[in-house]
Amino acid sequence: MKNRSFYIFLFSVFLINSAVFSQTRKELEFQRIKYKTVIAQLNTLLFNEKEKEKNALDDLRDLQLKIDARNKLIETINLETKLLSREIVANQKEINKLDKKLTDLKTDYGDMIFKSYKSKSQQSRMMFILSSQNFYQAYKRLEYMKQYTAFRKKQGEEIIVQTTIIKGLKDSLLGQKKIKDALLLSEINEKKEIEKDKSRQEGLINEIKRKEGKYKRELQNNIKEDKKIAAKIDKIIKDEIDKANRLALAKAKKNNVAAPVTTKKNEFILTPEAKALAAEFEQNKGKLPWPVRQGLVVRRFGEQPHPTFPGISINGTGLHIVTSKASSAEAIFNGEVLNILLGSGGTKNVLIRHGNYITSYNNLENTFVKKGDRVVTGQEIGKIFTDKVTGKTTLIFVLFKNTTRLNPASWMLRR
Template sequence: MSNKHQYISFLFLFLLIAPLSAQKTRKQLEADRKRLKKEIKKVNKLLFDTQKKEKNALEDLKDINQKIEVRQKLITTINLEAKSLTGEISGNEKKLKKLEEKLEALKKDYAAMIYKSYKSRSKQNRTMFILSSKNFYQAYKRVKYMNQYATFRKKQGEEVVIQSTIVQQLNDSLQFQKQLKDSLLANEEDEKLKIETDKKSQEKLISQIKKRENKYKRELRNKQKEEKKIADRIDKLIRDAIAKANAKKGVKISKGFALTPEAKALAVRFEQNKGKLPWPVDSGLITRRFGRQPHPVYKGNYINSTGIHITTEKGTNAESIFNGEVLAIQVQSEGKKSVLIRHGNYISVYNNLENVYVSAGDQVKTGQALGKIFTDRITGKTKLIFVLSKNTTRLNPASWILRR
């Protein structure tokens, strides 16, 4: 076989096996379904129920896209859960058939035993059976046999009752599973209808945006410039802090903080909590992911996100994700503020704050309130821009905080 054919065969086998290894149990799928339903409620509450001062088609499109994305995930999860239930129902039906066959055989054996016992039920017959023994030992064996037979008959009767109960329970379980599957399929159809309505709204918004393309592109460029300015200022602030801290220690390293034993221990604890760190808000929804992402309308345009955007409720405070020291407070445009917390050589940044409750140099604890998050009067949204880095290298915050 040629190398090319070997590679194709290997690739086919990998593609066949990979999905199987990633299969989830029905309990996991059920948990995913419940989580996604909660997420849809959050999307509606935080993105669609907010009081907007004026409409913005680009912003509204972003929101509707998020809603569609979550709903599509929900439909996929429901479908997988229904398929898993189909497998369970099929397996249980086979089990039920075998159990019913076993029960039928037990009932026949028990009936034959009862009939035999009925024929020899009189005390006279039992007495004669014992007295007709050739010797005492045979009489003893016959008495013992009769006692064993009575015990066995009793056990057989109990086994019939047990198997009947198991069959009934499995029957009840099957009925429940079938009802659950019907409910899931009805839920799936309902979600499909909702997604169709959302897609119609999506098409209308795209049409509106295209009509005023120059205006929205200009707004997009201005917003991206402003975000880049903020990111550059924070990057410079971190570089300066590293240079200043290292100069005090007489260290020439410029790429990262020269750590004291205490700071190193703090950084190690921070690393050990990767994926388990608390969210910087009590309750919220990630409305923009980390990294470079294509624009939903304008092909060739990309959104470069230095962190994650978390939309939350009005009046919510930003909270420290770990113990640390306030590295700096920075004032951005329109008076909005950023708080930088140092955790050894890790820095967590909380952007878009209306006011702050801490000062540079303060020691903070996990969950401590740092400041109130700004609520935009135009969009009505309260959004925290959360950034995480190791020295000057940006990290994806979603990989470090708990999955909700």
């Protein structure tokens, strides 16, 4: 019984170790699936459409996103393969150890059966008991025979248990080797795809070098235009804050109540209701939903060096999110439509107020809300514009606290 307990303990340890490995491997498997999904989205959202007028800078940026995702996928596959190799080695060692123990068990059991066979007759057993010198000795001999029979039975059961454990380990080992082979094949295929992407990348870089002056001028013009748009939005928000504050003060005066105050310029005067909404918005930091069902961030928040032209920086006022055609922008929190702005190309920008926070949903083809409307989390507020030339559907999402821009990625659920 003691030996059996020992083997069951060994098997339990194996299962626990497998659970620990499996949990880590499950995390890596999740990451691997995530990166494969990202690559599929990149192909669908950025490379499916044939552009009428190609922009090598945009293509180069998109291609780099895909190469980065493939590199992360390969890195994850490598980690998963190494972990599998450790599992395979550990399991093989355990199998070898248990095989030896099984051999020893079978040898002992065989010897026991042989000895039992030699003295198996009922007469010899009876004579063994009857030849006792006294009753106590006869009782002891009878107990010995019972214990011997029970021990032999336990030894047989032990062999069955040990054989089952080894079979389970060998089946697990076979499964691990198949998974490892599949991962290695996947890694080879991903590396081939990266080589193709790098070849295309090299062609784009050569094209940009040939027309460097043209692309630099276009880039600098785009940066200037972005600054103008940002300044225009800043002014509109300041005007809206001023208008909302004057309205709050006039309402307080009309109702003959103490006027709410603010100590800083360009900050909303918050009513108790607005203050509660702002507090709730803050409490949900890191848990807010994204403004699109699915999408990829192609430009991050903040100032960043241009990946192609040294010395030129681009400033992301928010997140540029590419999504699928006919997608709608969705409110990330309860609030009120502060204003709807019209862009130079006819696109629209919906500003939604959440206490003293504002979310901006820019580059909409049309809107489903109007100024003053109350909106709820997840409500569709407008269809996102699809560029007829590039075929890309891009939402520009910006987050403000009063007039200060914040990084939206820090406030929303991690993807």
